[in-house]
Amino acid sequence: xxxxxxxxxxxxxxxxxxxxxxxxxxxxxxxxxxxxxxxxxxxxxxxxxxxxxxxxxxxxxxxxxxxxxxxxxxxxxxxxxxxxxxxxxxxxxxxxxxxxxxxxxxxxxxxxxxxxxxxxxxxxxxxxxxxxxxxxxxxxxxxxxxxxxxxxxxxxxxxxxxxxxxxxxxxxxxxxxxxxxxxxxxxxxxxxxxxxxxxxxxxxxxxxxxxxxxxxxxxxxxxxxxxxxx
Amino acid sequence: xxxxxxxxxxxxxxxxxxxxxxxxxxxxxxxxxxxxxxxxxxxxxxxxxxxxxxxxxxxxxxxxxxxxxxxxxxxxxxxxxxxxxxxxxxxxxxxxxxxxxxxxxxxxxxxxxxxxxxxxxxxxxxxxxxxxxxxxxxxxxxxxxxxxxxxxxxxxxxxxxxxxxxxxxxxxxxxxxxxxxxxxxxxxxxxxxxxxxxxxxxxxxxxxxxxxxxxxxxxxxxxxxxxxxxxxxxxxxxxxxxxxxxxxxxxxxxxxxxxxx
Amino acid sequence: xxxxxxxxxxxxxxxxxxxxxxxxxxxxxxxxxxxxxxxxxxxxxxxxxxxxxxxxxxxxxxxxxxxxxxxxxxxxxxxxxxxxxxxxxxxxxxxxxxxxxxxxxxxxxxxxxxxxxxxxxxxxxxxxxxxxxxxxxxxxxxxxxxxxxxxxxxxxxxxxxxxxxxxxxxxxxxxxxxxxxxxxxxxxxxxxxxxxxxxxxxxxxxxxxxxxxxxxxxxxxxxxxxxxxxxxxxxxx
Ligand SMILES: Nc1ncnc2c1ncn2[C@@H]1O[C@H](COP(=O)(O)OP(=O)(O)O)[C@@H](O)[C@H]1O
Ligand SMILES: [Mg+2]
Numbered sequence: 001x002x003x004x005x006x007x008x009x010x011x012x013x014x015x016x017x018x019x020x021x022x023x024x025x026x027x028x029x030x031x032x033x034x035x036x037x038x039x040x041x042x043x044x045x046x047x048x049x050x051x052x053x054x055x056x057x058x059x060x061x062x063x064x065x066x067x068x069x070x071x072x073x074x075x076x077x078x079x080x081x082x083x084x085x086x087x088x089x090x091x092x093x094x095x096x097x098x099x100x101x102x103x104x105x106x107x108x109x110x111x112x113x114x115x116x117x118x119x120x121x122x123x124x125x126x127x128x129x130x131x132x133x134x135x136x137x138x139x140x141x142x143x144x145x146x147x148x149x150x151x152x153x154x155x156x157x158x159x160x161x162x163x164x165x166x167x168x169x170x171x172x173x174x175x176x177x178x179x180x181x182x183x184x185x186x187x188x189x190x191x192x193x194x195x196x197x198x199x200x201x202x203x204x205x206x207x208x209x210x211x212x213x214x215x216x217x218x219x220x221x222x223x224x225x226x227x228x229x230x
Numbered sequence: 231x232x233x234x235x236x237x238x239x240x241x242x243x244x245x246x247x248x249x250x251x252x253x254x255x256x257x258x259x260x261x262x263x264x265x266x267x268x269x270x271x272x273x274x275x276x277x278x279x280x281x282x283x284x285x286x287x288x289x290x291x292x293x294x295x296x297x298x299x300x301x302x303x304x305x306x307x308x309x310x311x312x313x314x315x316x317x318x319x320x321x322x323x324x325x326x327x328x329x330x331x332x333x334x335x336x337x338x339x340x341x342x343x344x345x346x347x348x349x350x351x352x353x354x355x356x357x358x359x360x361x362x363x364x365x366x367x368x369x370x371x372x373x374x375x376x377x378x379x380x381x382x383x384x385x386x387x388x389x390x391x392x393x394x395x396x397x398x399x400x401x402x403x404x405x406x407x408x409x410x411x412x413x414x415x416x417x418x419x420x421x422x423x424x425x426x427x428x429x430x431x432x433x434x435x436x437x438x439x440x441x442x443x444x445x446x447x448x449x450x451x452x453x454x455x456x457x458x459x460x461x462x463x464x465x466x467x468x469x470x471x472x473x474x475x476x477x478x479x480x481x482x483x484x485x486x487x488x489x490x491x
Numbered sequence: 492x493x494x495x496x497x498x499x500x501x502x503x504x505x506x507x508x509x510x511x512x513x514x515x516x517x518x519x520x521x522x523x524x525x526x527x528x529x530x531x532x533x534x535x536x537x538x539x540x541x542x543x544x545x546x547x548x549x550x551x552x553x554x555x556x557x558x559x560x561x562x563x564x565x566x567x568x569x570x571x572x573x574x575x576x577x578x579x580x581x582x583x584x585x586x587x588x589x590x591x592x593x594x595x596x597x598x599x600x601x602x603x604x605x606x607x608x609x610x611x612x613x614x615x616x617x618x619x620x621x622x623x624x625x626x627x628x629x630x631x632x633x634x635x636x637x638x639x640x641x642x643x644x645x646x647x648x649x650x651x652x653x654x655x656x657x658x659x660x661x662x663x664x665x666x667x668x669x670x671x672x673x674x675x676x677x678x679x680x681x682x683x684x685x686x687x688x689x690x691x692x693x694x695x696x697x698x699x700x701x702x703x704x705x706x707x708x709x710x711x712x713x714x715x716x717x718x719x720x721x722x723x724x725x726x727x728x
Binding site: 321322323326339349350353395398 | 622625629631632634642646721
């Protein structure tokens with residue numbers, strides 16, 4: 001097989017893993033973001049929840065993601081009551097363990113980013129909503145969160161890129177996404193450099209598209225900043 | 231201006247040309263400061279005063295012309311399309327024989343006032359620490375900052391920072407002191423304390439070049455005044471004439487606008 | 492509960508000494524990778540700040556690639572690619588078989604190169620944050636390049652870079668867990684081994700959580716002290 005053939009063949013095999021990589025990233029970013037917003041709002045709004053959320057963030061941000069994945073995939077099974085629960089149907093599947101670990105992990109980092117966004121909401125905007133007679137829920141939904149999320153978007157974009165990279169750890173619990181396939185090809189052929197080039201290109205393209213998308217979203221949400229309007 | 235005049239001078243520049251991109255800022259300036267002279271340099275904003283002053287310690291390298299410090303001409307060559315010093319060691323040695331005071335003080339924020347003052351004497355001039363510290367303390371006393379010597383620059387007022395910067399310049403035992411608008415960054419009520427220190431230095435007979443917008447002060451302390459316009463010396467002479475009876479119409483207008491403020 | 496204590500303790504059946512050694516190994520490989528990262532970061536920042544066009548392109552490519560590709564992939568590249576290169580070399584010299592290369596070196600280099608891409612941005616930003624007037628004042632008193640670097644630029648750079656470098660260190664500490672895939676027995680690997688062979692995985696992973704938290708918290712405290720020291724006399728922003 002010539003060099004070109006090998007690269008083309010490798011690329012074909014790696015592309016099979018792309019849907020799984022994307023699925024892992026999309027599902028865990030979505031679940032993670034919902035949890036992140038909930039955590040940030042809880043931390044800001046409830047004196048009882050505040051130390052709990054802080055502890056959560058402290059543990060998840062202070063330990064390696066790989067360890068968190070292993071804890072969920074291998075660690076929880078130590079207990080018979082876990083194995084006998086309904087959740088076990090999910091917890092023994094690598095896919096759900098990866099989704100759970102990735103979501104919980106990104107929620108911790110994400111909640112800090114959202115918290116920064118919440119802190120940046122001008123108090124005047126909240127006042128105005130209050131005198132307009134909005135309930136607390138409406139205020140959050142219509143005023144506070146939209147402002148906070150716009151503020152948080154650039155940093156959250158970085159976190160999404162990190163998540164795309166992090167999905168590669170799912171390969172360690174047998175999921176054959178792009179990095180898992182790359183590992184398999186390398187151990188068959190020992191042609192690490194070529195495989196790295198192909199897999200690296202795939203991740204660079206994915207992240208390039210992601211950053212472009214976030215940039216476009218930023219411009220759409222802040223039309224006053226771009227020249228596009230008018 | 232001949233070579234013997236340069237040899238006898240504290241600071242001299244000859245036929246100085248400096249441009250930034252398409253903008254020609256200095257268009258052939260000649261200036262000699264004899265030892266003991268106090269020269270005030272005035273002119274509109276953008277006329278090239280700072281650039282002229284910064285060319286003397288080679289903070290800017292002129293495309294044409296010469297700079298001499300204490301009679302020693304700085305050697306410059308054309309290299310890779312840029313004019314630059316032949317010998318960095320010569321430039322550093324000559325810089326260490328000048329004191330430069332900036333508009334924005336530029337104290338080193340990670341050092342206390344005293345550390346700022348002794349830094350160059352110890353590490354550039356390699357003088358004994360004890361001697362440098364003793365001299366620095368005397369200088370801080372002189373600028374009225376004896377009690378602030380162990381304080382960080384960020385904890386000082388603008389006027390205090392500028393006085394510390396003057397002490398730092400004096401610690402070099404400079405052949406000449408160069409001031410670039412030393413009071414322009416200060417709140418009005420702090421200007422007086424800095425001018426008082428500079429006035430004291432003039433009375434000691436130090437060689438000084440002062441870029442300033444404080445016309446009354448310039449008229450009072452300087453032995454010669456230079457009016458810079460559009461990159462050239464439009465008029466120069468004793469301050470008594472420049473401020474009361476200038477020949478150039480532009481100089482008259484400029485002086486009048488600023489004296490009346 | 493008692494059994495867990497005995498399992499993780501320092502007794503004959505305990506894993507305590509292995510866990511302690513593994514923690515030290517994590518610390519060692521993280522320090523090495525972090526220092527390597529500073530090295531790459533200095534090169535990268537220097538290239539991005541230099542006037543040479545090719546240096547910019549090289550540094551931009553470096554940071555874009557390393558920040559867009561999974562660290563795990565980079566570790567595989569170094570581990571298998573490095574071993575492949577060494578094996579080829581060995582075969583050329585007449586030896587046979589597969590030669591692995593030192594996992595400590597591989598991990599240090601791989602994590603260091605990735606971290607270096609982030610440190611490039613930290614150091615570049617820190618350099619640009621130094622007030623230019625302070626550098627100009629150093630030039631005006633006649634300081635040479637090396638003296639200026641040692642007395643002014645270096646300390647000021649460190650001051651502005653310290654918070655960012657602190658984050659980088661924490662990141663390296665966590666990324667170092669990935670080096671376990673090369674077989675280096677650092678904390679992640681040791682915990683995984685214990686989990687597998689004891690039949691009590693939860694207990695071992697919990698111990699892993701605790702030890703990583705000790706490392707990150709202790710170094711976080713140390714970093715705050717260093718920052719406070721470096722911020723002496725600086726006005727709070
Ligand atoms: N480093 C520089 N790069 C580009 N232009 C500069 C630079 N320094 C000064 N200039 C320009 O040169 C002109 C003279 O500046 P300067 O010597 O600072 O004037 P002054 O001190 O008399 O106000 C101004 O138009 C200024 O914008
Ligand atoms: Mg000026």
